[in-house]
Amino acid sequence: MQKVSPRDFFTVVKERGAVKQFDPSFSLSEQEIKQLIEVANSAPSSWNLQHWKFLVIHEQTAKEKLLPIAYGQRQVVDAAAVIAVLGDLQANKNAEAVYTPAVEAGVMTEDVKKRLVEQIEQTYSTIPNAPRDEAIRNASLAAMQLMLAAQAMGYATCPMGGFDPQQLIETFSIPERYLPVMLIAVGKAAQPARPSSRFPVEQVIVWNRF
Numbered sequence: 001m002q003k004v005s006p007r008d009f010f011t012v013v014k015e016r017g018a019v020k021q022f023d024p025s026f027s028l029s030e031q032e033i034k035q036l037i038e039v040a041n042s043a044p045s046s047w048n049l050q051h052w053k054f055l056v057i058h059e060q061t062a063k064e065k066l067l068p069i070a071y072g073q074r075q076v077v078d079a080a081a082v083i084a085v086l087g088d089l090q091a092n093k094n095a096e097a098v099y100t101p102a103v104e105a106g107v108m109t110e111d112v113k114k115r116l117v118e119q120i121e122q123t124y125s126t127i128p129n130a131p132r133d134e135a136i137r138n139a140s141l142a143a144m145q146l147m148l149a150a151q152a153m154g155y156a157t158c159p160m161g162g163f164d165p166q167q168l169i170e171t172f173s174i175p176e177r178y179l180p181v182m183l184i185a186v187g188k189a190a191q192p193a194r195p196s197s198r199f200p201v202e203q204v205i206v207w208n209r210f
């Protein structure tokens with residue numbers, strides 16, 4: 001892991017903002033990007049199926065290709081890298097690969113594995129929206145974790161939903177199995193994020209029931 005001075009979690013959360021202007025001269029090594037993705041990859045997921053893939057777009061030519069897809073938003077060319085967080089629409093297929101080592105390591109019984117696999121298959125085959133909902137829900141957790149990791153490591157981020165998913169799929173040859181969830185621009189801020197506000201907490205809490 002890159003050496004960063006330890007900062008309080010709450011400070012990291014408070015400091016994060018959606019940065020719109022990045023320093024185009026700043027680059028991140030593949031090793032540094034890998035460190036970020038390692039943290040994202042430790043996010044929780046339904047049945048631990050790890051419904052995510054991270055398409056790292058860091059070559060200048062690739063970022064230029066992304067510019068029209070992201071409707072001309074400059075973050076995608078000026079940031080050191082753009083990470084396309086993809087949700088796995090067939091994460092049920094990960095079950096064997098996730099549970100077999102757990103059984104071998106003695107932390108899961110064969111019986112528990114069998115029941116989990118049945119539950120997963122039941123969900124994926126009978127609830128029409130499940131594959132998509134699960135892909136988006138779980139990949140989003142990884143995306144948030146990636147942004148906080150970046151912030152803790154001293155980088156700036158911008159989450160982006162403003163892009164054409166079909167064009168992204170075609171341009172970057174994304175297989176059918178994966179659904180673009182969001183882009184995350186990562187780099188060094190040239191300008192701090194604009195101040196943003198939130199509704200008062202009293203307004204967003206509902207105690208026990210609506």
Ligand SMILES: Cc1cc2nc3c(=O)[nH]c(=O)nc-3n(C[C@H](O)[C@H](O)[C@H](O)COP(=O)(O)O)c2cc1C
Pocket residue numbers: 016017018019020073158159160161162163182193194195196
């Ligand atoms: C799913 C999602 C999609 C977003 N899409 C864009 C985008 O396409 N372009 C952009 O500049 N900001 C985008 N944002 C950033 C939001 O505008 C920003 O997070 C929000 O205004 C709150 O500001 P803050 O993140 O600085 O606190 C997006 C944020 C999220 C979570």
